[in-house]
Structures are given as C-alpha cells and as structure tokens.
Amino acid sequence: MVVASPTKIHSEEVLAIELPTVDLSGDRSMVSNLIVKACEEYGFFKVKNHGVPHDIIAKMEKESLNFFAKPFDEKQKVELAKPFGYGCKNIGFNGDIGEVEYLLLSTNPLSIAERSKTISNDPAKFSSAVGAYMEAVRELACELLDLMAEGLRVPDRSVFSRLIRDVDSDSLIRLNHYPPLPLLSKDKDSSPCNQNKVGFGEHSDPQILTILRSNDVGGLQIFLNDGGWVPVKPDPATFWVNVGDLLQAMTNGRFVSVRHKALTNSYKSRMSMAYFAGPPPNARIPVPPEMITPTKPALYKPFTWAEFKKAAYALRLGDSRLGLFRME
Ligand code: GA4
Numbered sequence: 174m175v176v177a178s179p180t181k182i183h184s185e186e187v188l189a190i191e192l193p194t195v196d197l198s199g200d201r202s203m204v205s206n207l208i209v210k211a212c213e214e215y216g217f218f219k220v221k222n223h224g225v226p227h228d229i230i231a232k233m234e235k236e237s238l239n240f241f242a243k244p245f246d247e248k249q250k251v252e253l254a255k256p257f258g259y260g261c262k263n264i265g266f267n268g269d270i271g272e273v274e275y276l277l278l279s280t281n282p283l284s285i286a287e288r289s290k291t292i293s294n295d296p297a298k299f300s301s302a303v304g305a306y307m308e309a310v311r312e313l314a315c316e317l318l319d320l321m322a323e324g325l326r327v328p329d330r331s332v333f334s335r336l337i338r339d340v341d342s343d344s345l346i347r348l349n350h351y352p353p354l355p356l357l358s359k360d361k362d363s364s365p366c367n368q369n370k371v372g373f374g375e376h377s378d379p380q381i382l383t384i385l386r387s388n389d390v391g392g393l394q395i396f397l398n399d400g401g402w403v404p405v406k407p408d409p410a411t412f413w414v415n416v417g418d419l420l421q422a423m424t425n426g427r428f429v430s431v432r433h434k435a436l437t438n439s440y441k442s443r444m445s446m447a448y449f450a451g452p453p454p455n456a457r458i459p460v461p462p463e464m465i466t467p468t469k470p471a472l473y474k475p476f477t478w479a480e481f482k483k484a485a486y487a488l489r490l491g492d493s494r495l496g497l498f499r500m501e
Contacts, residue, residue: 190397190400190403192215192217192218192219192395192403192405193207193210193211193214193215193217193218193219194218194219194220194221194411195207195208195211195218195219195220195221196221196222197220197221197222197223197224197316198222201320201323202323204320205320205321205323205324206324207324208317208320208321208324209321209324209325209428212321212416212420212424212427212428212429213427213428213429215395215397215429215431216395216415216416216421216428216429216430216431217395217413217414217415217416217431217433218413218414219408219411219412219413219414220313220317220411220412220413220414221410221411223313223411223412224309224312224313224316225309225310225312225313225412226309229302229305229306229309230306230386232302232305232306233302233303233305233306233446234388234444234446235302236293236298236299236302236303237276237348237350237444237446238444239293240276240292240293240299240348241274241348241350241444245261248261248274250291251276251288251291251292252288252291254275254277256277256486257277257278257279257284257288257345258276258277258288259274259275259276259292260274260275260276260277261273261274261275262274264373264374264490265486265489265490266486267487267488267489267490268489269374269489269490269491271371271372271373271374271435272351272352272354272370272371272372272437273349273350273351273372273373273435273437274349274350274352275347275348275349275350276292276346276347276348277345277346277347278303278345278346278347278348279343279344279345280307280311280342280344280345280346280448282300282304285300285303285304285307286300289303303346306346306446306448307344307346307448310384310412310448311337311338311344311448311450313384313412314334314337314381314382314384314448314450315334315337315338316334317382317414318331318333318334318337318381318382318450319331319333319334321333321420321428322334322461325424325427325461325463325464326463327461327463327464328463329461332423332459332461333381333420333423336381336450336451336452336453336456336459337381337450337451337452339452339453339456341453341454341455342450342451342452342453343451343452343453343454343478343482344380344448344449344450344451345380345448345449345451346446346447346448346449347446347447347449348444348445348446349372349373349435349443349444349445349446349447350442350443350444351372351373351390351392351435351437351438351442351443351444351445352437352442353437353438353439353440353441353442354369354370354437354438354439355439355440356439369392369436369437369438369439370436370437371434371435371436371437372392372434372435372436372437372443373434373435374434374490374491375396375432375433375434375490375491376432376433376434376490376491377415377417377418377430377431377432377433377493377494378415378417378418378430378449379417379418379419379451379481379482379485379494380417380418380419380449380450380451381417381419381420381423381450381451381452382414382415382416382417382420382449382450383414383415383417383447383448383449383450384412384413384414384447384448384450385412385413385414385415385445385446385447385448386409386411386412386413386445386446386447387407387409387443387444387445387446388407388409388443388444388445389407389408389409390407390438390441390442390443390444391404391405391406391407391438391443392407392435392436392437392438392443393405393407393413393433393434393435393445394433394434394435394436395431395432395433396431396432396433396434402434415430415431415433416428416429416430416431417430417449417450418430418481418485418494418495419451419452419458419478419481421495422458422460422472422473422476422495422498423458423459423460423461423464424460424464425460425464425465425469425471425472425473426469426472426473427464427469430495451478452478453478454477454478454479454482455477455478455479456477456478457475457476457477458475458476458477458478458481460473470500471500472499472500473495473498473499473500474498474499474500476498481494481498484497484498
C-alpha cells in the first residue's frame with residue numbers, strides 16, 4: 174500500500190496534491206495505520222484492490238447511464254426527491270441549487286424494488302444492479318471501518334461497522350449526473366478557474382463514511398485546511414472514501430469530515446455513484462472510551478442519528494452541522 178506524501182505541484186491556476194492511496198491487499202496492520210493517518214490528515218483517501226467486482230460496478234454504471242439518458246419528462250415520472258427520488262438542480266429543502274441531476278435511493282430492498290418501476294423499463298434488472306452494488310460497497314465500508322477501529326486501537330473492532338450492518342441502517346445510494354455545460358462567450362474571457370459551474374456545492378457528508386466512484390471525468394475537489402481547494406484526479410478503477418460528520422464525532426474529532434464540492438465540465442458529462450453509510454435512526458452515536466482522555470475531553474454532546482439528520486435537513490448544504498452538537 175502507498176500513502177503518498179503530499180507533493181504540491183503548481184500548474185497555471187490550480188494546486189494539485191497527491192492524495193493518500195491505500196492498497197487493501199497490503200499488510201493489515203500497516204493498512205490500518207495508513208488509513209488512520211489519512212483520516213486524520215485529510216478525511217479522504219483512495220482505495221485500490223478494494224474487492225468490489227468489476228461487473229457489479231459496470232452493471233450499476235450502465236443502469237445509471239440508461240436512466241440519465243432518458244428524456245427529461247420520462248425522468249420526471251420518478252417521484253421527486255423528498256429526499257428519495259429524482260432531483261434536478263434542487264438539493265435539499267432550503268434553496269440549494271447545483272448543475273446536477275440525481276437519483277437518491279434508500280438501500281432498503283423493498284423501497285428500491287418499488288422505485289425501480291418508474292426508473293427503469295426493466296425494473297428487475299435495475300433493482301438487482303443496485304442491490305448487488307449496495308451490498309458490495311457496504312462490505313467495503315464495513316471492512317474499512319473495522320480497519321479504522323484497529324488502527325485507532327479500539328478493542329471493540331466492530332463498534333463502527335455494526336451500525337451499518339444493522340437491518341435498520343439508514344444508508345443511501347446517490348447517482349449524480351453532471352451534464353456538460355458549454356462555455357458561454359462571456360465565460361471565455363474569464364480565467365480558466367472560473368469556467369466551471371458548481372455542480373454540487375461545498376459541504377461535508379453527514380453520515381459515517383461515503384464510498385464514492387466516478388467515471389473518468391474530473392470535477393471533484395476537496396478542501397484541505399493548509400492547501401485550499403484541491404482537484405481530485407478521476408480514477409474509475411478505485412473508490413474514494415470520505416470521512417463523514419458522524420465519524421468525526423465518533424472519533425471525538427480525531428478524524429476530520431472532509432469538505433468537498435463538484436464542478437461541472439464544459440464538454441464531458443460526469444457521473445458519480447456514492448454510497449453513504451448511515452446508522453439506524455434511533456442509534457445513539459457511540460464514542461469509544463479510548464477516544465476520550467484527560468487531554469482530549471468529549472467534544473460533542475450525545476445524540477442520535479435521527480436528531481443529527483433533522484438538524485442537517487434544517488440547514489443549508491454548506492453549513493456546519495457538528496457545531497450544533499459541540500459541548501459548551
Ligand atoms: C449531503 C450528502 C448526501 O448527498 C445527502 C445530501 C442531502 C440531500 O441532498 O438531500 C442534504 C446534504 C446531504 C446535507 C444537508 C442537507 C441534506 C441536502 C441538504 C441541504 C443525501 C445527505 O444525506 O446529506
């Protein structure tokens with residue numbers, strides 16, 4: 174496995190940084206230590222040799238592309254995202270807008286089967302592709318969470334993964350399509366950095382962990398405290414992993430939930446598939462005792478996922494949610 178040291182490469186307008194890559198086929202204890210380091214420094218890393226079969230990814234990608242290729246009025250036959258369903262430009266319920274269309278699906282098999290009827294002309298094929306993808310990425314998420322517990326020296330190795338293995342786990346799949354946005358003549362005069370429109374605005378993910386995969390079109394950027402916005406080079410053979418707000422809370426602030434955004438491309442269409450690993454609504458968010466020490470007292474008040482989610486949906490996309498739960 175490799176965790177590249179951050180090398181800053183100055184190009185004309187943007188700063189590129191080599192982000193950590195973890196090879197899951199490596200030595201387990203080294204892998205777990207590297208994952209912890211990446212989560213502490215970046216809240217973000219790339220996983221290769223992840224074990225998710227290629228055909229499962231390919232089928233999911235094909236079903237997503239088939240859906241987004243449909244005429245707009247066909248896509249609108251899918252119930253509008255509230256939060257599950259089809260959405261175009263509107264994100265959440267508080268006026269956030271982006272140059273994106275998406276499908277937001279609960280990972281509950283019955284809900285997928287029901288919604289597939291309006292999403293696909295072959296609903297059984299669509300639900301089976303989503304079901305297989307969801308199970309495979311959930312396994313990957315659980316494996317990563319167990320490795321994190323090991324690297325953090327938390328004796329209860331499944332303290333994090335147990336939450337998403339639970340039958341009532343509130344996990345989601347989001348399929349995002351960013352259509353190409355050709356430059357207008359007025360944009361051509363501006364600097365190259367200003368030519369891309371915001372597809373999905375700056376935010377952190379509220380859940381535990383996000384497993385993200387995109388096609389070979391760039392657009393994702395992450396925010397590093399000492400490096401500003403950093404573009405993430407697309408790599409369809411790997412998955413990107415984002416630390417979410419809950420994992421920041423469960424590690425008492427040791428891991429950072431990474432702020433990220435997606436920009437559109439002026440000539441290519443970008444498609445990303447994200448799995449958000451969330452706990453059951455009534456689960457109290459556990460902070461393992463090893464995370465709290467006399468020098469690192471508890472940072473957050475106790476809360477359930479339902480309470481946190483309610484707060485998240487009451488705020489704007491870019492707002493800080495964890496701030497509401499900090500100890501006085
Ligand atoms: C960000 C991560 C996931 O895409 C998401 C988003 C959700 C939505 O699009 O409905 C939210 C956003 C996300 C965080 C704050 C709230 C809720 C939009 C929004 C303004 C599905 C999620 O769980 O939280």
